[in-house]
Amino acid sequence: MNQSPNIACPECGQLHHYRPIAPGQTAFCTFCGETLYRNRTHMIDAVMALTLAGLILFVMTNLFPLLGLRAQGQEQEMHLFGASMTFWNQEYRILAVLIVLNIIVFPLFELLALLVVTLTIRNHWESSFAIFLYRWMREIKPWGMLEIFMLGVLVAVVKLGDVATLIIGTSLWSFAGLIVTMTAASSILDPFTVWRELDKTHKVKPHE
Amino acid sequence: MSNASELHTAHDAGLVQCQVCGNLSKAPAHLSKYDVMSCPRCGARIKRREQNNSVEVTWALLIASTILYIPANMLPVMSVYMLGKGQPDTIISGVLHLLEAGQWPLALIVFVASVFVPLLKLFSIAFLLISIQRKSRWRPHDRMRLYKITEYVGRWSMVDIFVIAILTGLVQFGNLARIEANAGAFSFAGVVVLTMFAARMLDEHLIWDISRKEEPAA
Numbered sequence: 001m002n003q004s005p006n007i008a009c010p011e012c013g014q015l016h017h018y019r020p021i022a023p024g025q026t027a028f029c030t031f032c033g034e035t036l037y038r039n040r041t042h043m044i045d046a047v048m049a050l051t052l053a054g055l056i057l058f059v060m061t062n063l064f065p066l067l068g069l070r071a072q073g074q075e076q077e078m079h080l081f082g083a084s085m086t087f088w089n090q091e092y093r094i095l096a097v098l099i100v101l102n103i104i105v106f107p108l109f110e111l112l113a114l115l116v117v118t119l120t121i122r123n124h125w126e127s128s129f130a131i132f133l134y135r136w137m138r139e140i141k142p143w144g145m146l147e148i149f150m151l152g153v154l155v156a157v158v159k160l161g162d163v164a165t166l167i168i169g170t171s172l173w174s175f176a177g178l179i180v181t182m183t184a185a186s187s188i189l190d191p192f193t194v195w196r197e198l199d200k201t202h203k204v205k206p207h208e
Numbered sequence: 209m210s211n212a213s214e215l216h217t218a219h220d221a222g223l224v225q226c227q228v229c230g231n232l233s234k235a236p237a238h239l240s241k242y243d244v245m246s247c248p249r250c251g252a253r254i255k256r257r258e259q260n261n262s263v264e265v266t267w268a269l270l271i272a273s274t275i276l277y278i279p280a281n282m283l284p285v286m287s288v289y290m291l292g293k294g295q296p297d298t299i300i301s302g303v304l305h306l307l308e309a310g311q312w313p314l315a316l317i318v319f320v321a322s323v324f325v326p327l328l329k330l331f332s333i334a335f336l337l338i339s340i341q342r343k344s345r346w347r348p349h350d351r352m353r354l355y356k357i358t359e360y361v362g363r364w365s366m367v368d369i370f371v372i373a374i375l376t377g378l379v380q381f382g383n384l385a386r387i388e389a390n391a392g393a394f395s396f397a398g399v400v401v402l403t404m405f406a407a408r409m410l411d412e413h414l415i416w417d418i419s420r421k422e423e424p425a426a
Contacts, residue, residue: 191230
């Protein structure tokens with residue numbers, strides 16, 4: 001017990017000692033009840049599988065048209081990227097950039113970062129790069145907005161439904177799958193465990 | 209765990225915690241005002257209580273987004289051109305059109321995401337800031353929950369921007385039917401982004417710090 005406390009609750013700063021817990025269990029903060037860490041079996045493998053599936057779905061989503069509209073013999077198709085291009089064409093450039101970041105760049109960054117992180121942990125690679133990626137992935141997380149875009153698609157579909165004939169594109173299905181895999185991956189992954197594992201193979205430790 | 213109860217928080221034990229990765233490191237004995245500390249594990253900048261300006265920065269962002277909130281609601285967000293005739297729509301009139309068309313579940317979604325949530329964010333962040341500045345000890349658990357909800361729910365306001373992006377992208381049939389985005393959409397996106405930054409900048413630990421500080425002494 002003379003070991004110094006080595007975990008502080010991320011919410012309230014309450015200090016705790018790290019104790020290994022049985023698989024399937026969760027450790028909570030004694031003061032505010034926030035989750036401290038969880039023990040999940042096959043966590044890294046599951047996240048890696050979901051990330052690889054997510055990357056495939058991401059490519060599919062961006063290759064095929066998302067929605068189409070048919071009216072008076074004319075047809076209009078839209079890809080995921082095209083949704084932001086309309087703002088660009090109407091001189092709302094910053095808005096267009098924001099949308100590209102929200103629905104393409106940040107989700108892709110998250111997928112690639114997860115892949116590097118899980119590979120690093122599995123193969124015990126030196127973790128500086130994975131730490132860098134995971135840190136920024138956590139910072140950027142709220143700005144990836146795939147699921148919100150999906151809600152936007154649903155609202156738009158209902159709005160247009162009685163005006164014109166809608167064509168549901170192939171990529172709408174892979175898009176739905178992408179949201180499911182990414183949500184599953186981030187809910188399975190326990191940040192505390194990831195940081196702990198990454199720290200084990202971190203070469204640079206100035207504060208020892 | 210008995211001796212841990214002597215030291216309540218990381219701050220009491222002379223440790224600083226990285227906000228990003230949760231790593232604990234020893235606080236330097238002396239840190240002058242403009243010194244920057246970074247986390248030894250992940251390299252993120254560590255904010256120290258002594259030099260914390262989160263309340264001021266959050267106020268600034270909050271005031272900016274409140275000002276932007278006015279054009280976001282007064283100006284049209286998009287215009288629908290049918291056979292050459294244009295009809296501009298603000299956020300509110302868009303909701304009303306949906307109601308007239310009898311699509312009330314959709315009207316509800318748009319109303320909650322675009323009107324209710326931004327207002328909720330503006331008020332709850334202002335409330336949290338005032339409670340921190342007045343060193344309130346009132347219900348820290350509930351205020352923490354309010355902060356969490358505010359932080360989580362804010363992103364969903366972007367849904368209206370995405371709807372406009374999809375509609376303008378799809379409905380481009382020249383003179384027959386055409387949808388254009390307007391300046392209101394731009395200010396509305398500004399409100400969403402600024403309130404997201406405001407929620408991120410607000411150091412929620414301040415809610416606990418004040419309510420905890422007096423407890424052991426009493």
